[in-house]
Amino acid sequence: MPLASNTSKGNRVHFYIKLLVYSTIALCLIFFDLKHHTFTPFREKITGFEVVVNDSIRPLKVWLEDFSFYLSSKVELARENKKLKTAQTISEVKLHQLVSLKRQLEKLHSLLQLQEHSPNGMHAVTVIADSDSLYDRWLRVQFKQGAPIKPGNYVISTEGLVGQVISVENDQGFVRLVSDKRASVHVQVLRTDFRAVAFGRGHYNSLELKFVPEEVDIKVDDVLITSGMGGRYPHGIPVGKVMSVDTESTSTFSRILVKSLSNPQSNDSFIALTGPTGDDLFFLDKFK
Amino acid sequence: MSAFIQRVSKIKIIISIVIGMMISSFGLPGLSNSIAPDLLALIILYWAMLGGDSRLSLSTVFILGLIVDFLSGSIVGAHVLKYLLLVAVAVQFGNRFRMSARLNRTGFVVATVVILELILQILVSLYIDISMNVNHLVVVAVWGITWAAVEFILQKNYSRVNK
Numbered sequence: 001m002p003l004a005s006n007t008s009k010g011n012r013v014h015f016y017i018k019l020l021v022y023s024t025i026a027l028c029l030i031f032f033d034l035k036h037h038t039f040t041p042f043r044e045k046i047t048g049f050e051v052v053v054n055d056s057i058r059p060l061k062v063w064l065e066d067f068s069f070y071l072s073s074k075v076e077l078a079r080e081n082k083k084l085k086t087a088q089t090i091s092e093v094k095l096h097q098l099v100s101l102k103r104q105l106e107k108l109h110s111l112l113q114l115q116e117h118s119p120n121g122m123h124a125v126t127v128i129a130d131s132d133s134l135y136d137r138w139l140r141v142q143f144k145q146g147a148p149i150k151p152g153n154y155v156i157s158t159e160g161l162v163g164q165v166i167s168v169e170n171d172q173g174f175v176r177l178v179s180d181k182r183a184s185v186h187v188q189v190l191r192t193d194f195r196a197v198a199f200g201r202g203h204y205n206s207l208e209l210k211f212v213p214e215e216v217d218i219k220v221d222d223v224l225i226t227s228g229m230g231g232r233y234p235h236g237i238p239v240g241k242v243m244s245v246d247t248e249s250t251s252t253f254s255r256i257l258v259k260s261l262s263n264p265q266s267n268d269s270f271i272a273l274t275g276p277t278g279d280d281l282f283f284l285d286k287f288k
Numbered sequence: 289m290s291a292f293i294q295r296v297s298k299i300k301i302i303i304s305i306v307i308g309m310m311i312s313s314f315g316l317p318g319l320s321n322s323i324a325p326d327l328l329a330l331i332i333l334y335w336a337m338l339g340g341d342s343r344l345s346l347s348t349v350f351i352l353g354l355i356v357d358f359l360s361g362s363i364v365g366a367h368v369l370k371y372l373l374l375v376a377v378a379v380q381f382g383n384r385f386r387m388s389a390r391l392n393r394t395g396f397v398v399a400t401v402v403i404l405e406l407i408l409q410i411l412v413s414l415y416i417d418i419s420m421n422v423n424h425l426v427v428v429a430v431w432g433i434t435w436a437a438v439e440f441i442l443q444k445n446y447s448r449v450n451k
Contacts, residue, residue, distance in 0.1 A: 012379075015346070015379065016376075018346050019346060019372060019375070019376055022346055022347075022349075022350050022368070022372050023369060023372050023373070025350070025365075025368075026350070026353070026365040026368040026369035026372060027365065027369065027411075028365070029354075029357075029364045029365030029368065030363055030364070030365035030366060030369065030411065030412070030415070031365075031415065032364075033363050033364040033365060034363060034412065034415040034416050035415055039358075039364045042358070043358065043361060043364075046358055046359070047361075
């Protein structure tokens with residue numbers, strides 16, 4: 001029966017009569033419980049039932065405890081795993097740094113050995129910036145204040161020719177790489193002594209031998225060195241390696257693509273040739 | 289702000305009563321039975337005051353009181369009488385209660401539960417020689433303050449789709 005308080009008077013009277021009846025029963029229950037302990041056996045039975053229920057759900061409780069322990073240990077394991085992974089990442093980064101440092105040291109050592117050929121005609125330069133353009137391939141290098149580096153000087157690495165100094169300002173210079181669109185180098189095929197001119201393609205580390213007739217003996221993996229023509233730089237500096245020779249696409253000349261041997265990167269160190277160095281800078285027998 | 293009679297689902301009432309009955313019968317973990325809240329009293333009062341057409345009948349309230357009495361191991365009939373009187377108060381003062389401010393409603397509930405507890409204690413002392421337990425009255429008053437929270441939880445519409 002709804003307990004609506006604002007219903008008709010009859011309903012309200014009916015509600016209060018019912019309330020009175022129930023309240024009287026409740027009072028009787030209280031009386032019997034307190035005075036005669038009528039419900040004590042019943043309550044004991046309920047207590048016994050509660051014990052039985054507790055006993056029956058104990059395995060479930062144990063299972064729940066085990067499960068929560070399993071979950072917490074899993075969470076702990078995951079946390080530890082994450083910590084170990086972080087430590088592993090850090091050590092890997094450190095290892096890479098060490099490897100990079102070792103490589104740089106080896107390069108510097110090779111450069112030092114190279115410089116021993118002519119301590120007065122060579123000066124160390126360090127890259128401080130490089131281009132990100134596909135067509136303009138250049139490096140901005142820094143050198144010792146007062147070093148006699150002039151525009152036109154060639155820059156070499158332990159692998160071979162890097163480029164040419166275009167301009168100098170205080171202790172910094174602007175080097176155009178051999179792969180620049182506007183760069184060209186007089187080269188010679190080491191195997192056959194055939195001479196030609198290599199032009200930069202603008203692509204990363206890529207050059208092209210132009211105006212080479214189809215009948216010329218030139219093959220993939222042939223090494224090109226500087227020919228020394230013009231007298232501005234010495235003979236025998238490795239320039240690149242032939243990557244492909246295409247004789248079909250053109251009628252008169254072969255299309256020969258060359259990959260530069262030097263691989264200039266930021267923070268690398270190179271040598272600028274500022275004076276006479278002789279033609280025995282590089283040991284060319286290893287390319288033959 | 290006034291609260292109005294609302295249309296509520298039977299499931300919501302049943303769930304709230306089952307939860308209230310469990311807390312009133314077995315108490316809360318970490319709390320001794322002497323200071324455990326009688327949450328079912330507040331829930332019955334809420335549905336009696338604001339339940340609208342879905343109010344609990346006197347028979348249901350009677351049975352709920354009996355169950356709590358037996359499960360909690362208290363005097364049989366004490367909770368029955370308490371809940372019946374709460375319903376009587378709700379019927380008598382329901383209209384005024386609904387239109388009053390939230391703070392006033394909380395004050396009214398605290399006063400009601402304390403007075404009912406006092407009546408029960410006097411009633412029990414008539415049958416057996418027992419002194420007045422003032423501490424228990426304070427505990428009842430403190431739990432009565434949670435009325436605002438009970439009202440907030442039960443008032444909130446949890447359904448995602450309007451039927």
